[in-house]
Amino acid sequence: MRKAFFCFLLFASSFSFFFAEAGVFDLRDIEWTQTTVVRLSGEWLFYPMRFLDPTKTVWEEQTSLVIRVPDSWHRYQWEGHRLSPYGYGTYRATILTTNLPMLLGLRIPFITSSYEIYINGKLMASMGKVGTNRQTYIPRMLPQYITFTNTSPLEIVMHVANFYDNKGGMYNSLEMGLWDTIVAKKNINIAFDIFIIGALVIMALYHLALFTLQRKEWGLVYFSLLALMLAFRTLTNHECVFPLYIYEFSWQTQVRMDFVLVNLITIFVVAFMRTVFTNPFYRNVLSFSILFYGILTAIDLFFPEEVYFHTQMIFIFYTLPLGFFILFALIKNMFSNKDAFLLLLGFSIFFLTALNDIFYAIQKFNVFEIYLTPFGQLVFVFFQAFVLSRRFSVAYQISERLKQNLEKEVERQTIELLKEKNKLLEKNQLIEEELELARQIQLQFIPSKPPSRHFAFYFHPMIQIGGDFFDIRRIDTYKWGVFISDVSGHGVPAAFITSLIKSHLLQSSQIHDPAALFYGLNEFLFPFLAGNFVTALYIIYDEEKQTLTYANAGHLDPLLVFPSGSLVPLPFFKRGIPLGVLRNQEIQAIDKGYTNHTYHFTEGKLLLFTDGLIEAVSEKIHVPFEEILWSLPWKEISKFSAPEIVIEIIENFKQHVQLEKLSDDICLVCFEKGDDHTTLLPFVEERA
Numbered sequence: 001m002r003k004a005f006f007c008f009l010l011f012a013s014s015f016s017f018f019f020a021e022a023g024v025f026d027l028r029d030i031e032w033t034q035t036t037v038v039r040l041s042g043e044w045l046f047y048p049m050r051f052l053d054p055t056k057t058v059w060e061e062q063t064s065l066v067i068r069v070p071d072s073w074h075r076y077q078w079e080g081h082r083l084s085p086y087g088y089g090t091y092r093a094t095i096l097t098t099n100l101p102m103l104l105g106l107r108i109p110f111i112t113s114s115y116e117i118y119i120n121g122k123l124m125a126s127m128g129k130v131g132t133n134r135q136t137y138i139p140r141m142l143p144q145y146i147t148f149t150n151t152s153p154l155e156i157v158m159h160v161a162n163f164y165d166n167k168g169g170m171y172n173s174l175e176m177g178l179w180d181t182i183v184a185k186k187n188i189n190i191a192f193d194i195f196i197i198g199a200l201v202i203m204a205l206y207h208l209a210l211f212t213l214q215r216k217e218w219g220l221v222y223f224s225l226l227a228l229m230l231a232f233r234t235l236t237n238h239e240c241v242f243p244l245y246i247y248e249f250s251w252q253t254q255v256r257m258d259f260v261l262v263n264l265i266t267i268f269v270v271a272f273m274r275t276v277f278t279n280p281f282y283r284n285v286l287s288f289s290i291l292f293y294g295i296l297t298a299i300d301l302f303f304p305e306e307v308y309f310h311t312q313m314i315f316i317f318y319t320l321p322l323g324f325f326i327l328f329a330l331i332k333n334m335f336s337n338k339d340a341f342l343l344l345l346g347f348s349i350f351f352l353t354a355l356n357d358i359f360y361a362i363q364k365f366n367v368f369e370i371y372l373t374p375f376g377q378l379v380f381v382f383f384q385a386f387v388l389s390r391r392f393s394v395a396y397q398i399s400e401r402l403k404q405n406l407e408k409e410v411e412r413q414t415i416e417l418l419k420e421k422n423k424l425l426e427k428n429q430l431i432e433e434e435l436e437l438a439r440q441i442q443l444q445f446i447p448s449k450p451p452s453r454h455f456a457f458y459f460h461p462m463i464q465i466g467g468d469f470f471d472i473r474r475i476d477t478y479k480w481g482v483f484i485s486d487v488s489g490h491g492v493p494a495a496f497i498t499s500l501i502k503s504h505l506l507q508s509s510q511i512h513d514p515a516a517l518f519y520g521l522n523e524f525l526f527p528f529l530a531g532n533f534v535t536a537l538y539i540i541y542d543e544e545k546q547t548l549t550y551a552n553a554g555h556l557d558p559l560l561v562f563p564s565g566s567l568v569p570l571p572f573f574k575r576g577i578p579l580g581v582l583r584n585q586e587i588q589a590i591d592k593g594y595t596n597h598t599y600h601f602t603e604g605k606l607l608l609f610t611d612g613l614i615e616a617v618s619e620k621i622h623v624p625f626e627e628i629l630w631s632l633p634w635k636e637i638s639k640f641s642a643p644e645i646v647i648e649i650i651e652n653f654k655q656h657v658q659l660e661k662l663s664d665d666i667c668l669v670c671f672e673k674g675d676d677h678t679t680l681l682p683f684v685e686e687r688a
Helices: 002-012 179-213 218-236 241-245 251-276 280-302 311-332 338-362 373-445 491-507 514-529 584-589 625-630 642-656
Strands: 024-026 037-040 042-048 065-069 087-096 103-108 114-119 122-127 144-149 154-162 174-178 455-460 468-474 479-487 534-542 547-553 559-561 567-569 597-600 605-609 666-672
Touching: 037 179, 103 114, 103 179, 114 144, 122 144, 144 179, 174 179, 179 218, 179 241, 179 373, 218 241, 218 251, 218 373, 251 280, 251 311, 251 338, 251 373, 280 311, 311 338, 338 373, 455 468, 455 642, 468 491, 468 666, 479 491, 479 605, 479 666, 491 514, 491 534, 514 534, 514 547, 514 584, 534 605, 605 642, 625 642, 642 666
Parallel strands: 024 087
Antiparallel strands: 037 174, 042 065, 042 087, 087 154, 103 144, 103 174, 114 122, 114 154, 455 666, 468 479, 479 534, 534 547, 547 597, 559 567, 559 605, 605 666
């Protein structure tokens, strides 16, 4: 606990600032404790375009200029000309301390962009390789720590060379303290970097996971990418954990990557802020800013350092007014948007720390002489995470309320549905009973059994009741009337029409004349069909004369089955249109009336059927049953009696079509001319 407390005090302690005058630091009054760290800022002596040997040089004989640290030498003039950022030189400072024997240490931050450091004439450390031109020097930028024994005075000499960066020299200050203090500060810095990185990565992954649950909340994506970019930049800056312990990039790659990361971080900050505002003007400004930073990123990625170094000032001059614009927008929206106040606090701190670092980078108006962005970005990310968490919390609360309301509503609706279900069940039961009654009534309309052994039939409605209808009745001593019809549609309306047909057949005086019967039936049905129609076929079979007298009202042609096995449609010279389509006068006007035909029925059988039989599609071979019907072995079947033929046809039908899946009613009638056949059992199926 004491060690942790000590680390906290060390991290929280302020730097001691002792500004040098003319290259001299007077630290004789310093009490070196475990929390004392001195930043060596102020006036250093600088010897441009010379690497002076600290062991041989007589400093009084060398001309120098006084240069402020931290700063870049290109802001100063030498021999009447402004120094170029590309060059080299020697820095020198003298430190006056007590003569107490102590082990001291120095933290050497980024110095642009290579150096050698001497203390009392001894080379203590180097970074990269100093040289007098671009060909002889190697840039490298990493923080470094050195230790030395206290003597008074201490003479620090630094050879610095830069031929790449647009700032040359010591634009960061050295930090000095007891060696244990410097090492502890290093460890705390690394621990703090790792803490920030871990926190940022965890928050990024957490909010990416949230995005998978809420795909419309793009602020979660921008926040996650921002956190990841901040984490990676922390890895490559400050204590440079990634280059030091994982993989070291070249100086050119490291600087280019830092420029790109700064632009990407800004893009994701602006993109996140864009999700906060609903004002079109604010959103358009931020959209343009994203495009602007995207262009800067492309320049940083693909252009040489001589070009992209100049984007730094462009970035600064655009970002400063944009930051104030976002602050203004957040303040204006603070009262209408509950998230705006929290974002205002977080963004204000982040923006202020960014301002400090910008001014520190350009060496203007710097207050703290340290980079505060890591602290600002942590605060900003915390507030962003808090805002996003608050949104989800509010959404969750709303969801819970909606869930509770929904549960109540579902319970209420369930009760209502149960009541309605019970009512529907009662009504359905009543309908089922009524349909059953209707079925029983309809069955009374059709023959319950063949009136003669020469007749057979099969009748199966799609539901309880249907629109197919047939009738077989003796109309004279030697004459039979065979009627078959198919009403368009199904169910109750079709069944109602069949009852009208049956009623008319029972009362008609034209039962001996098929054509006249159809004319009368057409006039009778026309007012009741309401857009429906009826196809019908009526045949009078005269046993004595062995003739068929018949008329067709748009029905399917019956088939003659000859003993040779041939199937031949019953011939028609003129076929009338279905019943109920037109009035009789209109039918006669277009010459589509009903005509009687006569056929000598001396051999074979006759098949009458509705379209439900031949249009049903086989589930096995996916063809209409009509094709299957024609392909049956009729040479053998033709020898069967009428009931046996019906059985054979229906058995084949059931092998291809399930009766439960019918899409239409089925009716099949077969009769043969009278002869001396032995009596066969009548065939009746699917009526009940």
